[in-house]
Amino acid sequence: MRLKQAEIRCYDSEADRARVEEFERRCEVGPTERVNLFTDTMGDPICRIRNSPMHKMLVAELDNQLVGVIQGSIKWVTVHDKALPRQHEANLARVGYILGLRVAPLHRQQGIASRMVCCLEDWFIANDVDYSYMATEKDNEASARLFMEKFGYLKFRTPAILVNPVRYRPCHVSSNVEITKLKVEEAEFLYRKCMASTDFFPHDIDKVLGNKLSLGTWVAYPRGEFCNIRSNGQALPNSWAMISVWNSGEVFKLRLGKAPLSCLLYAKSWRLMDRFLPCFKLLPSMPDFFNPFGFYFMYGVYHEGPLSGKLVRNLCHFVHNMASTTIKNCRCKVVVTEVGGCDSILRHNIPHWKLLSCSEDLWCIKAMKKNEADITSLHELTKTPHINKALFVDPREV
Structure with missing residues (x-):
């Protein structure tokens, strides 16, 4: 039949x-x-x-x-x-x-x-x-x-999909690093100049950067070095990095349905330690993933120069600290990015938790x-x- x-x-x-x-x-x-x-x-x-x-x-x-x-x-x-x-x-x-x-x-x-x-x-x-x-x-x-x-x-x-939990305490951003927010047209200019030949670079990058869900684009460079970006020209330091942030939590939420016992024990024990033993500030705490939460997605991560790895890490700390201001009302509990398989600098310098990350999508x-x-x-x-x-x-x- x-x-x-x-x-x-x-x-x-x-x-x-x-x-x-x-x-x-x-x-x-x-x-x-x-x-x-x-x-x-x-x-x-x-x-x-x-x-x-x-x-x-x-x-x-x-x-x-x-x-x-x-x-x-x-x-x-x-x-x-x-x-x-x-x-x-x-x-x-x-x-x-x-x-x-x-x-x-x-x-x-x-x-x-x-x-x-x-x-x-x-x-x-x-x-x-x-x-x-x-x-x-x-x-x-x-x-x-x-x-x-x-x-x-x-x-x-x-x-690789790299996932970093957002903690209540801010991450350290080096005083030797300058971080500047770009205007949409400045970000578009830099992306078209530096990443337009990258596979799957969107032709309508201006629409992406100008979307209300895109929180902005930031560049990082060594403090004291000259950095000037204009739509008709540019002056960039020897080492610099750039990152944009998308508020995916305004689109949909995630919730942890089930997880290995090790993950459950880690989550519960560290939340207790984070609350009652704040002296353990050097150890990573983890937010509650068992209730709906949002996340930030870092996109367009780009870097140049011998110090660019350190600059990428500081940008990630900066984004984490942005997200941490929303964690109390459950808006953003993780920061996520996706990087190509060959970029060891990004994989090494972007903070992430291996249990939540995926080494090969x-x-x-x-x-x-x-x-x-x-x-x-x-x-x-x-x-x-x-x-x-x-x-x-x-x-x-x-």
């Missing part, structure tokens, strides 16, 4: 909002062997794609029951080693991002996920997308198998057009030397 197939259709905010919210609450995200996180989209199921230039959400429905969801977005980005004659700018490609794929446990292994991916890829093709890509945890074998074996996606990057990519230029470029992008290159992670897609 043939099983009844689920209907794949566009998300309807009026009819589906409450059902999607409940569906998402039951779905776990995060490394399965370490921690499980639950998401709270605060009444807006498409919050993670709403700020993208183009976005779409699909739902799967069977017998009036929601059994699956998937989201996608489209934008223009830099894709290094891509140069199509028809493009008005070299190395510019239109890419589609697949995220938020969920299928109810009782309805898995029925082809629902595959059908939703196919529908989203059809939307990409209809909008002239060059490449489709997705990201998942390295140990999510089901997701990797679906995209790589069934849909022909190739391994593209393995960036898996990004996969697929050419949506079957012309020879795209296929050749795809093979170049997925070669081993390129997998370790720098990567710009768009905060709108976190």
